[in-house]
Amino acid sequence: MKKHYKDSWIKALFAVVFVFGIGATYLIFSNEPEQMIEQSDDDRLEIMGSNYESVAQENILDSLNNLKLAYDVAIFEKTALSQELELQKRNIENLMEIIKASKNPSIQQIKIYRKQLSDLKTSLDEKVLEIKKLKSQNKNLLTEIETQNVVMYKQKAENDTLISKQQKLESTLKDASKLSLSNFKAIALREKSSGKELETEKAKNTKKLKISFSVNGNAVAKTGKRVYYVQVLDQKNTVLGENKLIEFDNDKALVYSFLVALDFQGKTANVYGVLNADESQFKKGTYFVNFFDKQEIMGSTSITLE
Structure with missing residues (x-):
């Protein structure tokens, strides 16, 4: 009886130890891959960091160059805004020189450059809308001027006709009043x-x-x-x-x-x-x-x- 009780207790203890061992082993092995994955992601971000800033720098320079060409097109319109557009174009050129001189820009600098690029784009968009408005106003003004010119031409023709008639009348009266x-x-x-x-x-x-x-x-x-x-x-x-x-x-x-x-x-x-x-x-x-x-x-x- 005592021997049977002792064997049962040993079996129960062994079962507990076995279950605990399996759980501990699962936890160890399940946790290790997560640590390896996290370590791998950090390394990847660290490796891509320098390439990211470089690529972003080139993209911003390309965008600025295209924006500069867009300003040239707007300046070619030769409106009252040409002087302001020339100033903005110089700002683009200055920003491009600054970005080119920055060999290893930080993420914060990239954000600043993008903000300046966005501001320049917004400014151009506003100027383009204003140029369209000015061109429309100029077109209407030219139409009005042409209309006025037609009216003035007709009025001048009428005045010339009246003057000619008056001169003829004066000449006729002069001849009529002349004594023979x-x-x-x-x-x-x-x-x-x-x-x-x-x-x-x-x-x-x-x-x-x-x-x-x-x-x-x-x-x-x-x-x-x-x-x-x-x-x-x-x-x-x-x-x-x-x-x-x-x-x-x-x-x-x-x-x-x-x-x-x-x-x-x-x-x-x-x-x-x-x-x-x-x-x-x-x-x-x-x-x-x-x-x-x-x-x-x-x-x-x-x-x-x-």
């Missing part, structure tokens, strides 16, 4: 002992030349005093009479024999002037008579003395 002369005559007169004057054709009997003309009526012409100049030329083309020189505002001049004044009142008026013989008598030949309104010749006539 007619009935140009020149006769030789002799005097009888009684003082009576008679017409003659003999040079030796001629004491004076009576020269007359008519000023035609004109209702639209300005009334008032008018002066006309008479020029009498002999056979030698010498101006007889007063032989005076008068100059006009347009640098023109006239030598006349005498002048005739008239108070014009819109109706036809007959006027005349007299050229007396000087110390020598009138000679045989033809005398030419010209009638002037200022420097403009209005008509002519002639008389021949025998």
